[in-house]
Amino acid sequence: MVSRADRGPLADWFWTIDRFFLVAFVLLMGVGFMLSFAASPAVAERIGLNSFHFVERHALFLLPSLVVMIGLSFLTPRQVRRTAIVLLIIALALMVLALFFGVEVKGSRRWIGVGMFSIQPSEFMKPAFVVVCAWLFAEHARQPEIPGNLFAIILFGIVAALLVAQPDLGQTILTSVVWGGMFFMAGMPWLWIVMLGGVGAGGIVTAYYMLPHVTARFDKFLTGEGDRFQIETAHEAILQGGWFGQGPGEGIVKRILPDSHTDFVFSVAAEEFGIIFCMALVAIFAFIVLRGLNHAFKERNDFNRFAVAGLVLQIGMQSLINIGVNLELMPAKGMTLPLISYGGSSMIAICITAGFILALTRHRPEKRAQERSLFRVAQGVPAE
Secondary structure, three states, rough: OOOOOOOOOOOHHHHHHHHHHHHHHHHHHHHHHHHHHHHHHHHHOOOOOOOOOHHHHHHHOOOOHHHHHHHOOOHHHHHHHHHHHHHHHHHHHHHHHHHHOEEEOOOOOEEEEEEEEEOHHHHHHHHHHHHHHHHHHHHHHHHHHHHHHHHHHHHHHHHHHHHHHHOHHHHHHHHHHHHHHHHHHOOOHHHHHHHHHHHHHHHHHHHHHOHHHHHHHHHHHHHHOOOOHHHHHHHHHHHOOOOOOOOOOOOOOOHHOOOOOOHHHHHHHHHHHHHHHHHHHHHHHHHHHHHHHHHHEEEEHHHHHHHHHHHHHHHHHHEEEEHHHHHOOOOOOOOOOOOOOOHHHHHHHHHHHHHHHHOOOOOOOHHHHHHHHHHHHHOHHHOO
């Protein structure tokens, strides 16, 4: 146990970190590893691999992801910003490379092969994009003569264009919603809200008419016609689970459910552990979002406020989209459930997001005292 009297980096970290956040993130990682035993063996066997192939690979990414999350949580807000800028530049460059030299899967070029593994650069772009945009919005709020909002709009346009070119409509919608939420927090004028809302609606309509796979997914969702095997199987798995589930390893429907270890792991959780377990899982995601927004509400530093709110909104929206697809409340999208679904790029990227959140929400008494002093001076009250 670390004593409050200790004055080392580890002691400072332990007593300043938001331990509720830390427990929530580690708990989700543990649940994800547990569900990999339930969801992935049937998929591995269908494609001729060892039953525990995906379980072993999931375990392989757990420790590096945890190290990344803990390591980033030691950073100061300035170091978080600098790390995000470097990460964003690298991720955008890799996204461009993926369009020309990437691995094509189901008509999309989102991955770059590296030996036995594949990297999805857009996953690493997301947390870095949020932090950099938060910095741009904060700089504009601090000094209106700095065109931070304009730069954030240009950056968003670049990111959206690269995502559409892959194409990846789900990530485009997720990034747009998170960016719009941050822009709204930064004081977006109502005219901009209407204009950007119109652009977003127009983009969805254009995607519907221009991209055949988007058309098929929307038509299946709206009319119920076409190949609905995947979504109907997921729905059946949820119904079979009932309130308390069939029990660990006892699920039957999961054995024929495509992508049960990635996009539809929530349905597997419902079949084996029940609706109550799934409600607890949703509660953990809701806790992360609400606690993050509470931190943002109390934060006086604009950069910290925008970044924390944007990062927890990203986790919340991604989980909402994944669960919504499983419950047939949204058209099918290739979106992982954060820290639960199988996927090395997704897990490490979400741990980067979690590390940034932990770093930005650490309690820093000296910083708080300085901010209170500056606030008192601004109000005409002598500093203490």
